[in-house]
Amino acid sequence: MAVGQGEGLRAHALMLAVASLLFAPILAAGVGLFGQAPEANVSPLGVSVVVGAFLFGIGMQLGGACASGTLYTIGGGQSAIVLTFIAFVGGSVLGAWNWGFWTETMPSGPAVSMATSLGYGWALAITLGVLAAIAAATVLIARRRRPPPAEQPPSAGGLARVLRGTWPLWVGALALAALNAATLLVKGSPWGITSGFALWGSKVAQGVGVDAGSWTYWSGDRAASLDASLLADATSVMNFSIVLGALVAAGIGGSFALHKHIPWRVAAGALVGGLLMGYGARLAYGCNIGAYFSGIASFSLHGWLWGLTALFGTYVGLKTRPLFGLKVPRPRDSTC
Numbered sequence: 371m372a373v374g375q376g377e378g379l380r381a382h383a384l385m386l387a388v389a390s391l392l393f394a395p396i397l398a399a400g401v402g403l404f405g406q407a408p409e410a411n412v413s414p415l416g417v418s419v420v421v422g423a424f425l426f427g428i429g430m431q432l433g434g435a436c437a438s439g440t441l442y443t444i445g446g447g448q449s450a451i452v453l454t455f456i457a458f459v460g461g462s463v464l465g466a467w468n469w470g471f472w473t474e475t476m477p478s479g480p481a482v483s484m485a486t487s488l489g490y491g492w493a494l495a496i497t498l499g500v501l502a503a504i505a506a507a508t509v510l511i512a513r514r515r516r517p518p519p520a521e522q523p524p525s526a527g528g529l530a531r532v533l534r535g536t537w538p539l540w541v542g543a544l545a546l547a548a549l550n551a552a553t554l555l556v557k558g559s560p561w562g563i564t565s566g567f568a569l570w571g572s573k574v575a576q577g578v579g580v581d582a583g584s585w586t587y588w589s590g591d592r593a594a595s596l597d598a599s600l601l602a603d604a605t606s607v608m609n610f611s612i613v614l615g616a617l618v619a620a621g622i623g624g625s626f627a628l629h630k631h632i633p634w635r636v637a638a639g640a641l642v643g644g645l646l647m648g649y650g651a652r653l654a655y656g657c658n659i660g661a662y663f664s665g666i667a668s669f670s671l672h673g674w675l676w677g678l679t680a681l682f683g684t685y686v687g688l689k690t691r692p693l694f695g696l697k698v699p700r701p702r703d704s705t706c
Contacts, residue, residue: 371684372699374515376508377539383501385543389667390497392551393560394490397668406558410485410668413655415675416478422465422654423661423676425646427683430658431691433458433643437563437657440644441609445616450632454644461648462564463571463582470586472653485669493669500674518699533622550667557604560664563612564651566605569595571648587652639694650683 393410400407413419430436433454435443440458443451484493531537537545553561572582573596582588583596600606632640651657654676656665662680665673691698 375517381539388547412670418472423679425650427680429646431687453640457644465652466587562660635695
């Protein structure tokens with residue numbers, strides 16, 4: 371968005387393409403590893419998705435990470451991201467509190483699955499075609515704008531690279547696609563993150579006397595989660611594991627580092643960004659993982675709407691970064 375460097379977006383396209391290829395037979399067969407029927411992540415198209423994804427796009431630029439990135443970076447020892455995480459949980463609670471207004475009072479359309487409407491064959495063909503067009507567009511944009519090369523962190527050589535990193539983007543894309551498919555088989559639903567944040571924050575709110583159970587968000591199937599252990603919530607367990615995995619990886623790679631001094635403007639950006647991401651994720655039925663990654667792989671149109679709207683939020687976020695002392699990549703930079 372800043373300089374026309376499309377390597378990351380092409381990795382996204384590869385990840386989504388492979389995930390879609392894996393999701394299609396799993397969802398079509400309707401049988402998971404433990405006998406449960408895997409459920410696609412399909413959510414309604416409405417104002418809440420547009421507003422939520424837009425806010426999330428801004429928040430990612432100010433908070434310095436996304437939902438999974440926040441957990442990963444906490445495991446890597448970066449202190450500023452703790453502020454993002456605290457605000458993220460707070461924003462998730464606010465989003466859960468206002469959820470009824472955005473999903474029931476504001477205009478909302480149906481949940482549209484291309485697989486249900488067209489069949490898995492056509493849904494997969496359309497998804498792969500759109501992703502191929504996006505990848506081709508990034509190449510054409512790069513030829514016109516001549517962006518700086520993507521930043522390449524130091525990496526180990528030989529077999530040590532498997533453990534210590536860094537991995538090429540295409541390897542990460544394939545691994546994430548395979549792991550999301552494995553999540554669908556084991557958990558019965560695709561990978562999601564931010565519902566765990568809403569649960570954690572709502573439990574804290576209940577602990578200080580707030581009647582979170584009366585909120586529309588916690589009605590129906592979600593109600594039991596408020597009274598159950600966090601270890602009974604699969605999303606929470608996976609979130610804990612992301613932090614643990616990042617901590618192990620940072621230790622092996624020698625990249626664990628604690629930063630004692632956080633400039634006040636960076637701290638303010640982390641708090642505002644986290645708040646926007648938490649609130650936006652609840653409105654949009656998920657974040658860049660639950661709504662965008664898992665939504666598109668599930669052939670849900672809300673995933674595409676999320677991605678498109680989040681790009682507009684990203685543009686606004688880039689324009690806002692300097693207010694919080696955060697740099698914006700420039701075409702003249704040697705790397706981006």
